[in-house]
Amino acid sequence: MRDEYYGRLLVQRYQLLEIAGKGSMGQVYQAKDTLLGGVIVAVKFLSRSKMNQRVRDRFMREATISALLGEKSIHIVKVRDYGVDDEEMPFYVMEYLKGDSLKEAMQNKPMPLPKFFSFMRQICLGLQCAHDGIEIDGNVTQVVHRDIKPSNIIIVKDATLGELVKVLDFGIALLKSDESPTGFMGTPAYCSPEQMDGKTLDNRADIYSLGIMMFQMLTAELPLKPKASSFEGWFQSHHYQKPKLFSEVKAPLNLPQALMDIVNQCMAKTAEQRPSSVTEVLKVLEQIEQNSAQTSAPLASQPNPQSAPTPTTAEAICLQSTWPKDKPRAEIVFPQLIPYQQTELATMWIMLSRSDIEKYQNNKPHSQFLFVGSPHPMLLWLTTLYQDEQQHRMLPCYLDLKKPIGEKILQILTQTGSYRLILFALEGDERCVCTIEGKVPARKIQLLKEWSLESQNTSATHGQIKESKRSLKEELEALKPKLVASLQRQISKKN
Known part of the structure; x- marks a missing residue:
């Protein structure tokens, strides 16, 4: 659909194309941002028939509210610009959503x-x-x-x-x-x-x-x-x-x-x-x-007397895990995906001493995330196990967001808001000792989603990974005192 404004250039920057939508208060155009190489945006105008100072003020407030909220949440349309054309008609520019x-x-x-x-x-x-x-x-x-x-x-x-x-x-x-x-x-x-x-x-x-x-x-x-x-x-x-x-x-x-x-x-x-x-x-x-999801999980087929029943819950499947042969038996942490029903579980595999496992296994883990977008998009997924104000264990896990496993784990964390820690004992065999379910708070899910989108638009090379990882380590060291203090406050409140 075209009209008389097709091709018009607003404030020497936005070239109007077709009408993208109409409402009671005005209409929205698809437009090119000529300053940024022709990026497609949406431009919303007020209707001339609705024009008065009260409506103009409300229109500007709409743009302001949307701009501020769009910076906080990926689930609210982003506003990028506000202006007035040659005929004193106010407009604002949004991301174009197809x-x-x-x-x-x-x-x-x-x-x-x-x-x-x-x-x-x-x-x-x-x-x-x-x-x-x-x-x-x-x-x-x-x-x-x-x-x-x-x-x-x-x-x-x-x-x-x-x-x-x-x-x-x-x-x-x-x-x-x-x-x-x-x-x-x-x-x-x-x-x-x-x-x-x-x-x-x-x-x-x-x-x-x-x-x-x-x-x-x-x-x-x-x-x-x-x-x-x-x-x-x-x-x-x-x-x-x-x-x-x-x-x-x-x-x-x-x-x-x-x-x-x-x-x-x-x-x-x-x-x-x-x-x-x-x-x-x-x-x-x-x-x-x-x-x-648990109720609708397919039931295992009836086992014969010689076989064990097939695990059907996430907990049971995780407990079947065995330590990979290509990993050293040492106190290390690494991410892993575990197939579950029609999808996968985001898990963090950890080897600790048996005494540490016994100390922390009955407490909910605390999750924290740090992100760098350049020179290479990487996420530091930090899980802290704690018993009291003095006894805690920080488990840093680095996700390369340009690798499939990093992208997939981040996607699962944002969709489900949960993950599982799979714990193995240094002194034991290769079998899992126990699992702990962790939750990602809603406010952190929001950050993860924004970082995920940012990482998709970042080009990077393999040689830049070490630099991003070093940056995250430095940020973590600077943040540790605050994390410990925050953890101690949470424990004190519970007690």
């Missing part, structure tokens, strides 16, 4: 659970970033999106994640520092009762919208059906109509009860009855996903 909206991806049928969990994890991480807040004038201010719906979620192909999900359109986002509500704004089918009332909102308004959207993803139907598709009709439905039961939808479903419960909790009529944060929703979904 993909489908969640609305298109749903295809009017229930979404398979693996895809649902993957998409929801990423949507929650994007919303979590907004709700955690941005710094404006030295103060951290929470952001409520106010328009969470399938058409404001986009899915693009990504080499690391397979499908990268991003939250779009902060055009009507609300800053918690705003002194008074601005009246009703949003999409009626997805708005919370308090948003329909034009009341002051917090993050739980977005959680309500998230609940409506999750129901739609799982069933291909909306949970509410107003008598009339008008503001008044939706107002009545959101306030007084009970959401449809999962058993009432047309498509046959086989969903975990816990999943149906969390969706219904998100759609509670009052904010106080909903989960208090997106972080809480994310934790529940991750636990349900983990339980579902």
Whole structure:
């Protein structure tokens, strides 16, 4: 689709191409950034018919909020520039995202659970970033999106994640520092009762919208059906109509009860009855996903009397590990992938004295990550085992992000947020003594994803590996006192 602006050059830099999308407030163009060799970007304009100072201010605030959030999360569209053209029309420049909206991806049928969990994890991480807040004038201010719906979620192909999900359109986002509500704004089918009332909102308004959207993803139907598709009709439905039961939808479903419960909790009529944060929703979904994976794991075939049963759980498979013949029997650490079901487990293999294993095996490990992008992209994956404030063991493991094993382990860490330590004893045989499951906090998963994307765009040579590794070692030595102090504070709190 072309129009009169095709080929127009904005501020001697952005050459407009085709219209990429239209909305009530304006339109988005695909454009070339001539300053950066023709990189394709998206340029959003305000509609002339909407032009007034209040709308201009809100448009600029949308660009500011998106720019600040886009720097914190890969799950929010990045804003790169803001300007005014020769006719005093404001615009801002975003990364160009070629993909489908969640609305298109749903295809009017229930979404398979693996895809649902993957998409929801990423949507929650994007919303979590907004709700955690941005710094404006030295103060951290929470952001409520106010328009969470399938058409404001986009899915693009990504080499690391397979499908990268991003939250779009902060055009009507609300800053918690705003002194008074601005009246009703949003999409009626997805708005919370308090948003329909034009009341002051917090993050739980977005959680309500998230609940409506999750129901739609799982069933291909909306949970509410107003008598009339008008503001008044939706107002009545959101306030007084009970959401449809999962058993009432047309498509046959086989969903975990816990999943149906969390969706219904998100759609509670009052904010106080909903989960208090997106972080809480994310934790529940991750636990349900983990339980579902274990329940759906294929059962081992019946063994004959002469054979042992085939291990089916991640724990059992890891316990079958034996020390590689090409590795020395010494206190070393290295990464390893273990086949599991249709995928692989990210593991760290460790050899320690038996006394150390006995000392640390019942405590959860603490994970930390350091990254250098140049001259060669490398990740230092540091796991610390500890017993008390004085006794701890740091286990550094280096991942070359230009090697398949490094790329794959990083991908698994970002997708699952978990890994396993496989421990072997110096004094024992080649068999695994025990395993310990480790978790990667959500805020660190976000960093890992950003580093993964950065490493893909970095060209490097083999000779630069040592330089990057040396840089990481120096950074670790400088960071150790802070890590130990942080660990001691955590232990003291538990005690």
